[in-house]
Amino acid sequence: MTRTEYEFSVKRKDDRGNVRYSRYMVPKDRISTVLEGLIYITENLDQTLSVRYSCRMEICGSCGMEINGKPKMACSTIASKLGTDKIRIEPLKHYDVVKDLVVDIDPFFEKYREGLPYIIRDDDGNYASELKQTPEEFKEYEKYSMCIKCGLCLDACPIVGTDPDYIGPAAMAGVLRYNLDSRDQGSKYRLEIINGEEGTSRCHFVGECSEACPKGVDPSFAIQLLRSQGLKHEIGKIFRRE
Ligand code: SF4
Ligand code: FES
Known part of the structure; x- marks a missing residue:
């Protein structure tokens, strides 16, 4: 050389x-x-x-x-x-x-889809005009919308290495992105998924995913926020006797 x-x-x-x-x-x-x-x-x-x-x-x-x-x-x-x-x-x-x-990136996208990464509405979806959103409301989820689905965070995640069924950091950042969207009404469905066995409870908060992420999405922090959302969701179910 x-x-x-x-x-x-x-x-x-x-x-x-x-x-x-x-x-x-x-x-x-x-x-x-x-x-x-x-x-x-x-x-x-x-x-x-x-x-x-x-x-x-x-x-x-x-x-x-x-x-x-x-x-x-x-x-x-x-x-x-x-x-x-x-x-x-x-x-x-x-x-x-x-x-x-x-x-083979297919398993990555299968996991991503598990988190229902799209706007969900409880109404019939027929509106006289588009669903408006203020710049402040957009800021709430902007960081998590920067994901380019590169899959680096799954490479970095030690849990993915031992548990291939773990939903993983990218999919959970996607869950938070839609849960924080003011137009969405589907967080109750997504939180049921990430509160399951292969959801947020599997994360050890090592933070390697956030270090690897080239777009500053910070999936590790997203998972922490989701844990809090998930806990509130479960407490709400108790009060609603679901
Ligand atoms: S590393 Fe970042 S940009 Fe890439 S898939 Fe994960 S969260 Fe998305
Ligand atoms: S070639 Fe598109 S992200 Fe590198």
Whole structure:
């Protein structure tokens, strides 16, 4: 390795499940981000390497991977800021690998859907005009609406690693996002779900999910707020004799 190159070491998995690391030398003056390094590899060194990406600007959520042991978005990770010329790339933990750096994201979205991530109304939904919301009301849930469904928080979560049925940090941040929406009337349904066995009670508040989140969603704090909402919900049921 010369001082003008990065050494990419990429974990690979082939169709037969064989795992190995492939080493590639990438010229520093040709790339800025880690994703650009991987694209350089696929275009110039090895067309068989599989990488998933789209927007290249931390919006689509598709380029999550482990970079030197930490879950990160490859498109927003600047190679020169890693503090080393050796860059180890691995697929996200806690997901099945389809090939190389491409993981099966379907279970993530199945969990996300479990939290009913949409506006629920008790009325018939026929209104003379749109449901209005003030800027202050929007601010209540804005932070939790920034999630790009990248799945990094599931990689970071130690509970997901031992309990695949745990709803997980992203889905619960999604639950809070809709529970805090002034137009929504569905929190009573969502709180039943997150008060269940695989909901907030499984979280140990390690906070790794919030550290990994590239968009500042802070799922760990969301889960704490949900615990409080969930407790009020259960107390309310006692008073209503449900
Ligand atoms: S909460 Fe953050 S880390 Fe988790 S999926 Fe959303 S954006 Fe990604
Ligand atoms: S390529 Fe879209 S988030 Fe990285």
